[in-house]
Amino acid sequence: xxxxxxxxxxxxxxxxxxxxxxxxxxxxxxxxxxxxxxxxxxxxxxxxxxxxxxxxxxxxxxxxxxxxxxxxxxxxxxxxxxxxxxxxxxxxxxxxxxxxxxxxxxxxxxxxxxxxxxxxxxxxxxxxxxxx
Amino acid sequence: xxxxxxxxxxxxxxxxxxxxxxxxxxxxxxxxxxxxxxxxxxxxxxxxxxxxxxxxxxxxxxxxxxxxxxxxxxxxxxxxxxxxxxxxxxxxxxxxxxxxxxxxxxxxxxxxxxxxxxxxxxxxxxxxxxxx
Amino acid sequence: xxxxxxxxxxxxxxxxxxxxxxxxxxxxxxxxxxxxxxxxxxxxxxxxxxxxxxxxxxxxxxxxxxxxxxxxxxxxxxxxxxxxxxxxxxxxxxxxxxxxxxxxxxxxxxxxxxxxxxxxxxxxxxxxxxxx
Amino acid sequence: xxxxxxxxxxxxxxxxxxxxxxxxxxxxxxxxxxxxxxxxxxxxxxxxxxxxxxxxxxxxxxxxxxxxxxxxxxxxxxxxxxxxxxxxxxxxxxxxxxxxxxxxxxxxxxxxxxxxxxxxxxxxxxxxxxxx
Amino acid sequence: xxxxxxxxxxxxxxxxxxxxxxxxxxxxxxxxxxxxxxxxxxxxxxxxxxxxxxxxxxxxxxxxxxxxxxxxxxxxxxxxxxxxxxxxxxxxxxxxxxxxxxxxxxxxxxxxxxxxxxxxxxxxxxxxxxxx
Amino acid sequence: xxxxxxxxxxxxxxxxxxxxxxxxxxxxxxxxxxxxxxxxxxxxxxxxxxxxxxxxxxxxxxxxxxxxxxxxxxxxxxxxxxxxxxxxxxxxxxxxxxxxxxxxxxxxxxxxxxxxxxxxxxxxxxxxxxxx
Numbered sequence: 001x002x003x004x005x006x007x008x009x010x011x012x013x014x015x016x017x018x019x020x021x022x023x024x025x026x027x028x029x030x031x032x033x034x035x036x037x038x039x040x041x042x043x044x045x046x047x048x049x050x051x052x053x054x055x056x057x058x059x060x061x062x063x064x065x066x067x068x069x070x071x072x073x074x075x076x077x078x079x080x081x082x083x084x085x086x087x088x089x090x091x092x093x094x095x096x097x098x099x100x101x102x103x104x105x106x107x108x109x110x111x112x113x114x115x116x117x118x119x120x121x122x123x124x125x126x127x128x129x130x131x132x
Numbered sequence: 133x134x135x136x137x138x139x140x141x142x143x144x145x146x147x148x149x150x151x152x153x154x155x156x157x158x159x160x161x162x163x164x165x166x167x168x169x170x171x172x173x174x175x176x177x178x179x180x181x182x183x184x185x186x187x188x189x190x191x192x193x194x195x196x197x198x199x200x201x202x203x204x205x206x207x208x209x210x211x212x213x214x215x216x217x218x219x220x221x222x223x224x225x226x227x228x229x230x231x232x233x234x235x236x237x238x239x240x241x242x243x244x245x246x247x248x249x250x251x252x253x254x255x256x257x258x259x260x261x262x263x264x
Numbered sequence: 265x266x267x268x269x270x271x272x273x274x275x276x277x278x279x280x281x282x283x284x285x286x287x288x289x290x291x292x293x294x295x296x297x298x299x300x301x302x303x304x305x306x307x308x309x310x311x312x313x314x315x316x317x318x319x320x321x322x323x324x325x326x327x328x329x330x331x332x333x334x335x336x337x338x339x340x341x342x343x344x345x346x347x348x349x350x351x352x353x354x355x356x357x358x359x360x361x362x363x364x365x366x367x368x369x370x371x372x373x374x375x376x377x378x379x380x381x382x383x384x385x386x387x388x389x390x391x392x393x394x395x396x
Numbered sequence: 397x398x399x400x401x402x403x404x405x406x407x408x409x410x411x412x413x414x415x416x417x418x419x420x421x422x423x424x425x426x427x428x429x430x431x432x433x434x435x436x437x438x439x440x441x442x443x444x445x446x447x448x449x450x451x452x453x454x455x456x457x458x459x460x461x462x463x464x465x466x467x468x469x470x471x472x473x474x475x476x477x478x479x480x481x482x483x484x485x486x487x488x489x490x491x492x493x494x495x496x497x498x499x500x501x502x503x504x505x506x507x508x509x510x511x512x513x514x515x516x517x518x519x520x521x522x523x524x525x526x527x528x
Numbered sequence: 529x530x531x532x533x534x535x536x537x538x539x540x541x542x543x544x545x546x547x548x549x550x551x552x553x554x555x556x557x558x559x560x561x562x563x564x565x566x567x568x569x570x571x572x573x574x575x576x577x578x579x580x581x582x583x584x585x586x587x588x589x590x591x592x593x594x595x596x597x598x599x600x601x602x603x604x605x606x607x608x609x610x611x612x613x614x615x616x617x618x619x620x621x622x623x624x625x626x627x628x629x630x631x632x633x634x635x636x637x638x639x640x641x642x643x644x645x646x647x648x649x650x651x652x653x654x655x656x657x658x659x660x
Numbered sequence: 661x662x663x664x665x666x667x668x669x670x671x672x673x674x675x676x677x678x679x680x681x682x683x684x685x686x687x688x689x690x691x692x693x694x695x696x697x698x699x700x701x702x703x704x705x706x707x708x709x710x711x712x713x714x715x716x717x718x719x720x721x722x723x724x725x726x727x728x729x730x731x732x733x734x735x736x737x738x739x740x741x742x743x744x745x746x747x748x749x750x751x752x753x754x755x756x757x758x759x760x761x762x763x764x765x766x767x768x769x770x771x772x773x774x775x776x777x778x779x780x781x782x783x784x785x786x787x788x789x790x791x792x
Contacts, residue, residue, distance in 0.1 A: 001524070001525050001526075002481045002484070002485070002522070002523070002524050003481070003522065003523050003524075004480070004481055004520070004521070004522040004523075005520065005521045005522070005523075006519060006520050007386065007518070007519040007520070008519070009385045009386060009387070011288075011292050011293055011294050011384070011385070012292055012293050013277035013291050013292050013293035013334070014293070016178075018178045020178055020180075020183045020185075020237070021178075022185060023331070023332040024275075024332055026332050026333060026334070027277050027333075027334040028275045028276055028277050028293060028331075028332040028333060028334065029275055029276050029277035029278070029292060029293010029294050029295075029334075030275050030293050030294070030295045031293075031294050031295040031296075031384055031385050032295075033385060033386045043479075043481060043482065046412075046414045046416055046417075046477060046479075047476065047477035047478075047479050047481075047482050048416075048477070048479045048481060048482075049481050049522065051416045052520055053416075053418060054416075056519075056520075067287070067292075068287040068288055068290050068292040069290060069291075069292060070277070070290070070291040070292065070293075080179065081178060081179035081180070082179075083175070083178075083179050083180045084136070085134045085135070085136055085175060085179075085180060085181050086175065086179050086180075088134070089134070105416070120275070120295055121273045121275070121295050121297060122139070122271065122273060122297045122782060122783075123138060123139040123140070123188075123273070123782075124136070124137065124138050124139070124184055124188075125136070125137045126134070126135065126136040126137070126181065127134070127135050127136075127137075128133070128134050128135075129133050130133075139782065141781045141782060141783070143684075143688045143689055143690050143780070143781070144688055144689050145673035145687050145688050145689035145730070146689070148442075150442045152442055152444075152447045152449075152450075152501070153442075154449060155727065155728040156671075156728055158728050158729060158730070159673050159729075159730045160671045160672055160673050160689060160727075160728040160729060160730065161671055161672050161673035161674070161688060161689010161690050161691075161730075162671050162689050162690070162691050163689075163690045163691040163692075163780055163781050164691075165781060165782045199683070199688075200683040200684055200686050200688040201686060201687075201688060202673070202686070202687040202688070202689075212443065213442060213443035213444070214443075215439075215442075215443050215444045216400070217398045217399070217400055217439060217443075217444060217445050218439065218443050218444075220398070221398070252671070252691055253669045253671070253691050253693060254403070254650060254651075254667065254669060254693045255402060255403040255404070255452070255650075255669070256400070256401065256402050256403070256448055256452075257400070257401045258398070258399065258400040258401070258445065259398070259399050259400075259401075260397070260398050260399075261397050262397075265788070265789050265790075266745045266748070266749070266786070266787070266788050267745070267786065267787050267788075268744070268745055268784070268785070268786040268787075269784065269785045269786070269787075270783060270784050271782070271783040271784070272783070280574075282574045284574055284576075284579045284581075284633070285574075286581060307743075307745060307746065310676075310678045310680055310681075310741060310743075311740065311741035311742075311743050311745075311746050312680075312741070312743045312745060312746075313745050313786065315680045316784055317680075317682060318680075320783075320784075344575065345574060345575035345576070346575075347571070347574075347575050347576045348532070349530045349531070349532060349571060349575075349576060349577050350571065350575050350576075352530070353530070369680070386518060386519075386535070387518075387534060387535040387536070387584075388532070388533065388534055388535070388580055388584075389532070389533045390530070390531065390532040390533070390577065391530070391531050391532075391533075392529070392530050392531075393529050394529075403650065405649045405650060405651070407552075407556045407557055407558050407648070407649070408556055408557050409541035409555050409556050409557035409598070410557070419595065419596040420539075420596055422596050422597060422598070423541050423597075423598045424539045424540055424541050424557060424595075424596040424597060424598070425539055425540050425541035425542070425556060425557010425558050425559075425598075426539050426557050426558070426559045427557075427558045427559040427560075427648055427649050428559075429649060429650045463551070463556075464551040464552055464554050464556040465554060465555075465556060466541070466554070466555045466556065466557075516539070516559055517537045517539070517559050517561060518535065518537060518561045519537070544706075546706045548706055548708075548711045548713075548714075548765070549706075550713060608707065609706060609707035609708070610707075611703075611706075611707050611708045612664070613662045613663070613664055613703060613707075613708060613709050614703065614707050614708075616662070617662070650667070651666060651667040651668070651716075652664070652665065652666050652667070652712055652716075653664070653665045654662070654663065654664040654665070654709065655662070655663050655664075655665075656661070656662050656663075657661050658661075
């Protein structure tokens with residue numbers, strides 16, 4: 001299996017509901033350094049997994065919708081705990097939709113998997129992986 | 133599949149038996165920066181894999197039993213080469229036992245996998261992964 | 265010159281005032297991974313710069329006052345752009361006050377400098393250094 | 397499953413053919429920081445995955461054939477886009493051949509998988525994994 | 529003293545002249561992960577060292593002139609060993625010129641120092657620092 | 661000012677004397693990832709700070725004398741707390757002696773400073789810098 005990984009980041013505010021979150025129930029924030037991994041069993045005609053330039057561009061586009069925002073006031077997340085692992089799935093699913101829509105190029109239809117990891121500090125990260 | 137990773141470290145002394153280990157047969161030491169990964173297919177009712185605070189606390193508790201020790205003089209490891217990969221399994225198994233005992237919360241019973249990686253330098257690491 | 269560095273982190277929300285900040289004028293957030301460096305020309309009687317345990321504990325105490333907060337609603341920062349570089353100075357000055365108050369031990373009075381760096385992402389950081 | 401990872405690097409020149417590569421069609425270069433992961437379900441008689449010294453030595457030997465070269469003028473890669481993911485496979489396959497040839501020791505025949513990741517910058521990497 | 533650091537990277541080919549360089553006398557390449565540090569004793573009216581967005585943009589502009597090139601065929605470097613430390617000075621001087629030309633904003637004229645570090649692998653880097 | 665940095669590591673056992681060290685009074689160990697920085701105001705005739713190959717080789721030679729040892733039983737450190745900051749000075753001084761002895765080449769006599777940092781974990785490091 002081949003894979004490529006591209007990295008970008010977002011800086012967001014949010015809060016959590018539930019005693020388990022302790023002080024994180026207060027409005028706070030996070031930098032999420034985001035790694036998006038694209039995988040496939042065979043390379044395409046250009047000998048690559050996917051155009052790394054397009055992958056970086058599309059990851060940037062997905063993140064731009066989330067960046068510099070208070071997720072508590074983002075309509076689509078109303079009533080939802082925007083945990084790191086949940087956000088990893090949001091980003092992975094949006095990248096998957098872009099792959100299916102052809103935004104990463106025709107050859108990207110050969111991709112079989114996406115994994116997204118969000119590093120929230122030097123000591124914690126969360127991720128989600130799915131097939132395409 | 134969702135996952136979260138928490139990081140901590142231990143500083144131990146030990147030696148190895150076997151020609152393959154060369155100078156590492158002498159008593160020496162290591163800092164092991166430990167990444168513990170918890171995974172599950174669906175998030176719990178709080179929209180998380182596991183309470184990251186509890187995960188960090190329990191990893192710390194497991195590591196406290198090993199930290200600042202000469203593993204050569206630890207009874208449970210008598211006659212055993214405490215290689216990095218072996219220690220990764222020790223830590224993973226002890227974390228698994230804590231999950232089963234409910235130390236990471238009732239919802240943590242939905243966890244399906246644990247992976248532990250020990251970084252012993254900037255150029256080497258070892259790990260072990262298992263199901264729950 | 266000798267120095268030691270300890271690391272911890274905070275997760276905060278804030279916003280900026282001023283066109284220069286662009287989208288960061290919106291309420292957003294950041295993880296700041298904080299490195300605190302303590303320096304002195306000669307080691308103390310224990311052959312160290314400062315007790316690394318105490319240094320870590322006091323850095324943690326200083327950060328606890330800032331962690332999991334919306335800095336826009338913190339009285340002491342009213343009307344102030346809580347830029348990364350500004351926060352580095354706040355933390356450095358508070359650490360300096362603790363050194364002077366003896367919180368890092370009597371021998372820590374031999375410290376001559378403090379530098380604080382806040383890493384806000386994998387591509388940006390800011391810092392402040394001062395004498396003691 | 398157990399695994400160990402060793403790291404080394406190469407510094408090469410190359411160019412790509414295909415519009416998708418944009419400015420990378422020009423002769424340029426890259427440092428590839430290479431992580432080689434060896435895995436197996438059970439440890440060997442020395443309680444390890446493989447001799448980390450031998451693994452490091454053999455990775456170094458495989459990389460020496462590629463290091464400080466212009467890959468465009470390397471006969472074996474004539475007419476081939478030496479993408480990061482392609483090079484990951486080249487290195488993984490050569491390591492696999494060395495395992496099969498006994499270069500990593502007799503016990504290394506118990507290895508069941510190899511994964512190679514090439515980090516080409518702080519924001520991009522590519523990899524290939526295969527069974528043994 | 530305050531400072532901010534921004535990071536970007538370039539991927540170039542080059543070769544060296546001189547026996548001291550050994551195999552690096554052959555045409556090879558490197559990824560240089562570039563950290564540019566801007567410093568000043570007091571913050572500006574916006575409470576910052578310099579607009580981090582502009583700093584990132586100008587670093588990108590300086591690097592664009594070098595990126596995806598064979599430095600051996602770049603007229604300005606004819607007959608020059610483009611060592612990592614030499615390139616750090618080239619980049620620092622070009623950033624300094626942009627500061628003086630006002631490209632980083634009027635307030636950036638309060639900057640007093642620039643330091644540039646090029647990381648060429650996980651085990652080597654080089655840098656240059658100068659006043660403004 | 662120009663500088664280059666090379667990295668290597670050692671794995672040692674030791675213990676500390678003094679209540680300030682708490683559990684580190686027990687025999688334990690550490691991996692020290694060592695960064696050695698060499699600086700000078702002007703480049704040499706080859707356009708470099710120092711031959712990075714020789715610098716790496718000499719750092720390796722200095723570290724070989726310490727590696728895979730129990731520092732408590734090393735005669736030269738008898739009765740001394742081998743703190744991270746103390747070891748940084750030992751390594752810096754030994755590198756300085758090698759520079760003065762010509763081991764880093766004749767041109768290395770133009771070096772004016774050495775700084776050594778030992779990273780003992782992902783959250784702590786210590787260093788020493790001196791002139792030449």
